[in-house]
Amino acid sequence: MNTPNKLTVMRMILTPFFLLALLWEFPFHYWVALGIFIFASLTDMWDGKLARKYNLITDFGKFLDPIADKMLTTAAFLGFIQLDLGVGVVWITFLVLMREFMVASVRMLAAAKGTVIAADIWGKVKTVVQMVAVIMVLSFEGFMELFARFCPSFTLLNAPMVILYNIVLWASAVLTVISGVNYLVKNKECLGLKDL
Numbered sequence: 001m002n003t004p005n006k007l008t009v010m011r012m013i014l015t016p017f018f019l020l021a022l023l024w025e026f027p028f029h030y031w032v033a034l035g036i037f038i039f040a041s042l043t044d045m046w047d048g049k050l051a052r053k054y055n056l057i058t059d060f061g062k063f064l065d066p067i068a069d070k071m072l073t074t075a076a077f078l079g080f081i082q083l084d085l086g087v088g089v090v091w092i093t094f095l096v097l098m099r100e101f102m103v104a105s106v107r108m109l110a111a112a113k114g115t116v117i118a119a120d121i122w123g124k125v126k127t128v129v130q131m132v133a134v135i136m137v138l139s140f141e142g143f144m145e146l147f148a149r150f151c152p153s154f155t156l157l158n159a160p161m162v163i164l165y166n167i168v169l170w171a172s173a174v175l176t177v178i179s180g181v182n183y184l185v186k187n188k189e190c191l192g193l194k195d196l
Helices: 003-023 029-053 059-082 087-112 121-150 158-186
Strands: none
Touching: 003 029, 003 059, 029 059, 029 121, 059 087, 059 121, 087 158, 121 158
């Protein structure tokens, strides 16, 4: 249990607290959720840098790091459904979950054969875009709460911000599908699909 792996475990521990802050409607809860999410996201960057810099890469870390990422981003998307951000979020969450179920299944098959599969560049890009999308949504909701409390007539940025964060959310969904297909093709031998 080296430092990078401790950071990964910390990200997993922070996830339910993030979801609680997102869904529990106390004053400025979006900002609290945003703070927890950003800190948890930064642990993803820190653990990778430390592991590479000090040669602390382990099979345990390769296995656990993507799971911690999935927990954090999936919690956010599930929370967005509860917040009723539109039917698009439901479809995006569906795509995210289907991809993660597929990847988890391939990982289990590989593990049964003694192979640990680390996240590739597509998976990392997908995770970063998902995290950016979550930060955008939380920031928007936080500002809307502030405007509702202190300046109810200010709605000028409402429509443009909704359009912008929906574009980024859908971009994350597209990357989710691309990274899932790429993952499947790269690890086809685990499924006995050598000719794919």
